[in-house]
Amino acid sequence: MKDSEPVVPAATQRRPGRGGPWAAGAFAAGVLALLVALPLAARDRLPDPVATHWGGSRPDGSMSLTAAALFPAVIWLGLVALAAAVRRFRGRQAPGAPGAVLASGGVLLSGAQASIVHANLDRARWQDAASMDAWVILIVLATGAAGLLTWLATRTPGTGTAAAGTAPTGPRGPVMTLPAGERVVWLSRTSNVWMQLAAALLGLGAAGTALAGATGLTSGHWPLTTTLAILALTTLACSSVQARVTAKGLDVGFGPFGWPKRHWSPADIGAARAERRTAAQAGGWGYRVNGLGTTVMLRGGECLVVESRQGQRFAVSVDDADRGAALLNSLAAGAATPAA
Structure with a gap:
């Protein structure tokens, strides 16, 4: 038997990717809302300005509360534009790259914003902000994991070329003439845009409640966070x-x-x-x-x-x-x- 594995491709590839832009758009909008909402929701418990940069364990830089809310949002919009450009011009060569950029960038910026709110919460001055050491480790690990998992989930394998045709219907149904001594593979995918969108919204809800609890803005959030996370994962598993x-x-x-x-x-x-x-x-x-x-x-x-x-x-x-x-x-x- 030959080592080559010709592929019998699906007749059309339009359905698998239709939900991607909608889910990505919902994710982009949700991250943008989180970046702006987190510091503004805690403004009555934050100093103004707030610490935004640390040298070692001590804060050594600050921004006004408004700037701290808008600056990461601007960076995020730039990343969204970059991911859209990669998908538009390099999507065939790097199909998993746009999703990886969005996922890792969204986790990085959301985690950084949550850590800034947590460090400044209930402090009289930005100079009194708490250390960020533990947060940095968690954010780096979560960013890497999000980028890798999203790249693995969104990359598309090559399709190859057709290796056989369909013959007349037999007793079992339609049959195919298989090339002698060759292995043949048929592959087809389908996704549901609305279920992918619902999964993205549920995931953002879980992330939002988790970040609000981690920063200290809310308490008793874990039952809701867990419920939303389970619903998001279940819907995602059923969406494609x-x-x-x-x-x-x-x-x-x-x-x-x-x-x-x-x-x-x-x-x-x-x-x-x-x-x-x-x-x-x-x-x-x-x-x-x-x-x-x-x-x-x-x-x-x-x-x-x-x-x-x-x-x-x-x-x-x-x-x-x-x-x-x-x-x-x-x-x-x-x-x-x-x-x-």
Whole structure:
């Protein structure tokens, strides 16, 4: 068997990236609001000016409260413009870079703003501000983690070239002629813009309540922060899906990291087909179970439907489902054929 792995690409790539700009826009607006709101919400408990720079453990620079609220906001707008430019002009060469810039920059500036508010809170003079040592370590670690995780979640692997075509329908459904001695991969992704936007807003709510509590502005915030964080992660995991067919079978991964994941081996698959479904038929959006079986419904229209040998049905709304079904049926037929 050859080492090369030709790819049977999805017929269109328009759906996977449609939600990105909306979620990024919500994130950018939310970070901007946090940067301005944090110091202004605490203005009655802050000195004016406030300490904004530390030499060692002691503050050695200050800004007026208004400048401290607006200066990081201006830097943030510059980072947003930079990320937009990278996406516009270098998006194909560095698909994960814009998201990494936004995520790391947003965490860095939000963390710095929260630390400044915390250090100056209830101080009579900016010279009396608390040390920033512990905050600096936490901010650096969180910034690096945010940038790395976002880059991993938003980078897009290459698609390669088509390696096979679809033949007439067989007993299992559409089938595909596989090149002798070569491995073939089919990959398709789908995302739901509204669920991604909801996940971004819930995440910003969790971050806002966490920062407000960490600065000392509020207390008893952890139940709300935890609830919002869980809802954000759950919604994010349900907002996108990736279906991948290889010689090992079908893998369906959820969320930006493709986890959690469901797997079907070729020997488990009785038949596969493409079928048009609506959210009403599936019982709503997201991960649904009803009389049709299990459906991952992120947009109405074409779905890849897999029926196991035990009669269980699973459907996922992805593009180019007919070709994915054809490849699965060919692999399943090969698994069912006794070796000579």
